[in-house]
Amino acid sequence: MMERGTKMKIGMLTSGGDCQALNAAMRGVVKGLSHNVKDLEVYGFYNGYKGLIYSDYRLLTSQDFSGILTKGGTILGSSRQPFKLMREPDENGLNKVEAMKSTYYKLNLDCLVILGGNGTQKTANLLREEGLNIIHLPKTIDNDIYGTDVTFGFQSAIDIACDAIDCIHTTASSHSRVFIVEVMGHKVGWLTLYAGVASGADIILLPEIPYDIKKIVDAINKRKEEGKGFTILAVAEGAISKEDAKLSKKDLKKKMEEYKYPSVSYEIADKITKATGSEARVTVPGHMQRGGSPCPYDRVLCTRLGAAAAQAIIDKDYGNMIAMVDGKTKRVPLEKVAGKLKMVEPDCQMIQEAKRIGISFGD
Numbered sequence: 001m002m003e004r005g006t007k008m009k010i011g012m013l014t015s016g017g018d019c020q021a022l023n024a025a026m027r028g029v030v031k032g033l034s035h036n037v038k039d040l041e042v043y044g045f046y047n048g049y050k051g052l053i054y055s056d057y058r059l060l061t062s063q064d065f066s067g068i069l070t071k072g073g074t075i076l077g078s079s080r081q082p083f084k085l086m087r088e089p090d091e092n093g094l095n096k097v098e099a100m101k102s103t104y105y106k107l108n109l110d111c112l113v114i115l116g117g118n119g120t121q122k123t124a125n126l127l128r129e130e131g132l133n134i135i136h137l138p139k140t141i142d143n144d145i146y147g148t149d150v151t152f153g154f155q156s157a158i159d160i161a162c163d164a165i166d167c168i169h170t171t172a173s174s175h176s177r178v179f180i181v182e183v184m185g186h187k188v189g190w191l192t193l194y195a196g197v198a199s200g201a202d203i204i205l206l207p208e209i210p211y212d213i214k215k216i217v218d219a220i221n222k223r224k225e226e227g228k229g230f231t232i233l234a235v236a237e238g239a240i241s242k243e244d245a246k247l248s249k250k251d252l253k254k255k256m257e258e259y260k261y262p263s264v265s266y267e268i269a270d271k272i273t274k275a276t277g278s279e280a281r282v283t284v285p286g287h288m289q290r291g292g293s294p295c296p297y298d299r300v301l302c303t304r305l306g307a308a309a310a311q312a313i314i315d316k317d318y319g320n321m322i323a324m325v326d327g328k329t330k331r332v333p334l335e336k337v338a339g340k341l342k343m344v345e346p347d348c349q350m351i352q353e354a355k356r357i358g359i360s361f362g363d
């Protein structure tokens with residue numbers, strides 16, 4: 001217990017795309033504090049950084065954190081506030097960074113707990129540089145935050161993406177079709193890799209391993225020769241062809257302006273159909289992957305990260321992301337990780353093992 005008479009005031013916000021275990025993580029932090037701090041006030045900011053900028057908040061009570069361990073989404077709401085625009089004034093000329101600082105100081109907060117992904121983390125680091133006491137918790141289904149082995153939301157999203165591919169599997173085999181399931185993950189392939197391996201996908205395409213359409217067609221034809229009439233592809237939404245990977249940023253942007261497909265999976269399906277004569281269909285589970293209840297793994301992860309965050313706040317050890325490294329919670333300085341992306345290593349053990357059992361990565 002902290003000394004009697006010491007009041008602690010913390011703020012909390014969830015920013016960026018939502019995911020399944022945000023509420024579980026906030027509950028972990030608040031339980032970790034309320035069981036160890038005599039006098040605690042928790043302010044919840046609505047809709048991410050927006051709430052902090054425009055002073056849209058509410059004093060939360062223990063009731064708010066009751067029964068939310070299993071609840072998806074976020075009780076605080078979320079929004080995307082791009083980091084690159086944070087230093088730009090809003091449409092009414094308001095200085096957003098100064099406005100956030102002013103809300104923080106007006107409420108006399110001891111610390112601000114920020115739950116979010118990469119972009120959110122960059123703004124969290126900016127606020128740290130501006131002198132605020134910050135604790136960051138790594139949220140994203142993409143699992144692309146540098147400095148932590150895993151982010152919360154990732155395992156829950158694997159379950160959903162995997163379920164989608166499992167369902168497609170039975171239909172693909174009944175109809176002898178080629179099916180593509182497009183998996184979220186932004187610019188990285190973690191979610192596709194894990195969901196693809198877990199569901200027995202035959203071809204897995206990741207942004208980190210640019211694909212050659214000929215290799216994909218070869219893999220489909222090889223399966224046909226082996227008497228397997230269907231093929232399942234797990235394709236990351238950020239998958240890219242070898243040709244496109246060679247283009248400069250400017251040329252790729254230009255090409256995308258004239259792009260006729262809704263997403264990369266439809267382009268690949270079109271090319272497969274033309275090359276093999278076999279019908280290729282696309283399924284996009286989309287935002288389903290961020291929805292519903294957190295899986296038990298994420299509930300445990302968030303309870304541990306939340307409790308560790310509470311301890312860092314009690315120790316006044318601010319400016320950290322609370323990470324999970326080698327099965328242990330760890331305080332990682334934000335300045336060391338903000339702005340870095342954790343990508344799949346194309347030659348990592350898991351890819352090598354997947355290749356060994358015959359999975360094609362289209363390379």
Ligand code: F6P
Pocket residue numbers: 017080117140141142184185186237290
């Ligand atoms: O970062 C999580 C994520 O779901 C990505 O996988 C995806 O690319 C993106 O968010 C989608 O963003 P939005 O919900 O804003 O369309």
